[in-house]
Amino acid sequence: MNYQMELNGFLTYLMIDRGLSLNTKENYERDLRSYLSFIKQQSVEQLNQIEREQIQLYLIELYERGLNTKSVARHLSAIRAFHQYLIIEKVCVKNPCDLIESPKLTRDLPEILSIEEVDALLESFKQDTPGDLRNRAMVELLYASGLRVTELLNLRLEDLHLSMQFIKCQGKGNKERIVPIGEVAAEVLDLYLTIARPKLLKKPTDVLFLNRFGEMMTRQGFWKILKKQAQMAGITKELSPHKLRHSFATHLIENGVDLRLVQEMLGHSDIATTQIYTHISKDHLRGVFEQAHPRSGKTSAENEGFFSQSLEK
Known part of the structure; x- marks a missing residue:
């Protein structure tokens, strides 16, 4: 009873045919090794003999291990994809x-x-x-574009088009997208390229953001920079690169940008992923309503003060 060959074939399929990242492939591998180990313990001789009941027992065991619903759903997603692959390969029907x-x-x-x-x-x-100058350029660009941190750190010089105020980036599944950036971000990037990057450069490279050794900035290095800067700015919320991405998307929607445009800028393949930001925006709108509407529970004096402040802004 050796499932390794089919598992290896599936992992190769993920990388080559589906274009998934090494990190995603490793997550699938870890989850499926756990699953197949359980199946072996059920004395199932062949992959085409696996029944729904055995998978349900496995999911129950995951809950008993203390995994949360999100983790169990991830395991099931990996199992479902693996069995679909076995159908494609005619191992199962x-x-x-x-x-x-x-x-x-x-x-x-x-x-x-x-x-x-x-x-x-x-x-x-x-x-x-x-x-x-580098730190400011990285954070300014991250908020201006909504890039994932990996996309930010993988940028090359050729990806910048500052005169037209846009950048190109490689997203998940090696999908390329065009992302506009504002005038301020373009100016800050130009300052970094003109003054700072030549001093950080140790050897020829087209990597945009360099560390003090002249090499590509790491995720951990950028995370430390961001956390330190948040403290200096007096921000008490736990700050991460992804939180800036969330902020970018929410602020655009709050200011009336179409959801599909935000989807394109974020590189989401499914608009349902982007729709979560409309819920945040609704919470923002609800807060404004409760402050401003005469029948929201506020006194007339409180509402009058709110409107006066709004008009002054």
């Missing part, structure tokens, strides 16, 4: 997962920074050293 419903997920709304907090963060940067 049916997918035993077909009648198993995915666990219902309750999706938490991501925490974001307010516009005032973003302004405080971006204005807190010094410009005394090449490192200062």
Whole structure:
């Protein structure tokens, strides 16, 4: 009973045919090794003998191990994809997962920074050293574009088109997309390229953002820079690169940008992924309503004060 050959074939399929990242492939491999180990313990001799009941028992065991609903749903997704591959390869004729419903997920709304907090963060940067200019350029670009941190750090010089204020980036599945950036981000990037990057450069490379050794900035290195800068800006929320991406998307929607345009800029393949930001925006709208509407529970004096402040802004 050796499942290794089919598992290896599936992992190769993920990388070559589906174009998934090494990190995603490793996640699939880890989940499926756990699953196949369980199946072996059930004395199943062949992959085409696996039944729905055995998969259901495995999911129950995952819950008993203490995994949350999101993790169990991820395991089931990997199992479902593996069995679908076995059908493609004619190892099996049916997918035993077909009648198993995915666990219902309750999706938490991501925490974001307010516009005032973003302004405080971006204005807190010094410009005394090449490192200062680089740090400001990275964070300014991250918020201006909504890039994932990996996409940001993988940028090359040829990806910048500052005169036209847009960049190219390689997203998930090696999908290329065009992302507009604002005038401020373009100016800050130009300053970094002109003054700072030549001083950080140690050997020829087209990598955009360099560390002090002249090499590509790491995710961990950028994370430390961001956390330190948040402290300097007096931001008490736990800050991460992804939180800036969430903030970028939410602020665009709050200011009336079409959801499909935000989807394109974020590189989401499914608009359902982008729709979570409309919920955040609705929460924002609800807060404004409760402050402003005469029948929201506020006193007339409180509402009058709110409108006066709004008009002054």
